[in-house]
Amino acid sequence: MPLVTADITRHGAVIDVFLGVSRNRQAMLEKHKLPVPPKVGLRALIDTGAAISGFTPPVFTQLGIGPVGVIPVRTPSTIPGQPCSCSVFDVILYILSGLEQTPFPLHALAYGDFDRDPVGDLHGILGRDVLQHCNLTYLGPEKRFELGWA
Amino acid sequence: MPMALERELDTFQRELPDLLSNPENHGKYVLIQADRILGLYPSFETGLDAGYQQCELEPFLVKKVVEHEEPVYFSRNAIPCR
Numbered sequence: 031m032p033l034v035t036a037d038i039t040r041h042g043a044v045i046d047v048f049l050g051v052s053r054n055r056q057a058m059l060e061k062h063k064l065p066v067p068p069k070v071g072l073r074a075l076i077d078t079g080a081a082i083s084g085f086t087p088p089v090f091t092q093l094g095i096g097p098v099g100v101i102p103v104r105t106p107s108t109i110p111g112q113p114c115s116c117s118v119f120d121v122i123l124y125i126l127s128g129l130e131q132t133p134f135p136l137h138a139l140a141y142g143d144f145d146r147d148p149v150g151d152l153h154g155i156l157g158r159d160v161l162q163h164c165n166l167t168y169l170g171p172e173k174r175f176e177l178g179w180a
Numbered sequence: 181m182p183m184a185l186e187r188e189l190d191t192f193q194r195e196l197p198d199l200l201s202n203p204e205n206h207g208k209y210v211l212i213q214a215d216r217i218l219g220l221y222p223s224f225e226t227g228l229d230a231g232y233q234q235c236e237l238e239p240f241l242v243k244k245v246v247e248h249e250e251p252v253y254f255s256r257n258a259i260p261c262r
Contacts (some may be wrong), residue, residue, distance in 0.1 A: 054232035062237065081252040087259065096184050098228060099242050102251035103258045113251035114260040117184060120228060137224065141256045155256060 031165075032127035033178040041152055043076040043168065043175040048124040049085060049154070051093050052135065055120065067093045069124060074154030076166065076177065083123070083160055084139035086153040090119050099137060116140070123160060125179065132179060134160055184261065188212045188241035199245045206245060213240045220245070 034045055048069040051059070059066050070092045072085070082103075090096075097117030104113045116139050123138075124131040136159060167176040191212050199205045199220075209227035211218040213235050221227040227242035234240075 052228075054229060055237075058232055058236050064237075077255050079253070080255040082254055084254055084256065084258060096239055097261065098231065098240065099224065100185060100189060100261055102249050104251045104253045105257050106255065107257050114258060115189075116254075116258045117261040139254055140259045141254065142259045155254070157254070 031178045031180055032125075032130055032132055033176060034125065034127055035174060035176050038168075038170070038173045038175055041075055043166075043177075044073050044152065045076065045156070045177065046126060047072060047074050047154065047156070048126070048131065049089055049093065050122045050124065051095060052120040052122055055095065072153040073151050074156045075152055076161070076175070077155045077157055078161060078166070080155050080157030081159070082139055083136055083157045084141040084155045085119075085121075087140045087142065089153055090121075090140060093121065095119055095121070097140075103139065123156075125160075125177075134163060136160070185239060185241045187214050188239070189243075189261075191215045191217070192241065192243050196245070200247060208245050209242050210245050211240060211242055213238065 048071050050069040056066050070089050098120045099118035100115050101118055102113035103116040108114055118137045121136050121138055123134040123136050164177055164179040208220045209224050210220050211227050211231050218234050219230055224242055231240040231242055
């Protein structure tokens with residue numbers, strides 16, 4: 031089982047990942063002899079409180095993709111009973127373990143205010159749509175965590 | 181971030197009552213491009229596959245056909261699309 035072990039940072043359990051266009055999108059770009067955007071490397075926070083994963087808008091801009099869906103979303107700032115409608119983007123998340131990259135097809139949100147620091151080094155939230163494929167061990171006293179997946 | 185899929189969302193809102201009038205459509209996923217419905221599919225993924233096949237690199241929307249779609253929770257302030 032691939033495994034990532036890392037220190038718990040001031041943000042929490044953070045890992046380095048890559049985000050790429052979906053296989054469907056890649057096939058269409060290749061069909062039209064257009065360049066496939068390179069995968070975007072970013073740091074993401076593992077968040078068991080989020081049902082779905084999300085990334086900051088520049089990540090999607092770098093991949094040259096627009097949304098393919100719209101879903102209702104509740105957030106800490108939405109009024110109860112009044113979710114906001116949010117765009118969903120079709121992407122592939124790659125989690126690294128050594129030299130191995132495991133792809134996780136995702137339908138991810140765009141979000142804009144991670145710690146209200148648009149130029150910070152965190153540009154993703156990995157929610158339970160990813161964690162449902164993983165084993166997460168939070169070793170608080172040791173200030174590290176382990177993330178494994180099949 | 182520009183408002184995307186605005187036209188497709190308008191089409192969805194306009195066509196939703198008609199789609200819901202057929203119980204067989206409930207819970208399926210509709211594929212929309214601009215002001216046209218291109219098909220209904222059993223899952224979001226199959227709707228996406230059809231969207232890429234039919235629309236290729238042009239924008240399209242895949243949306244669940246339900247009267248009230250259950251919201252998901254996201255722990256940060258997501259960016260509303262409209």
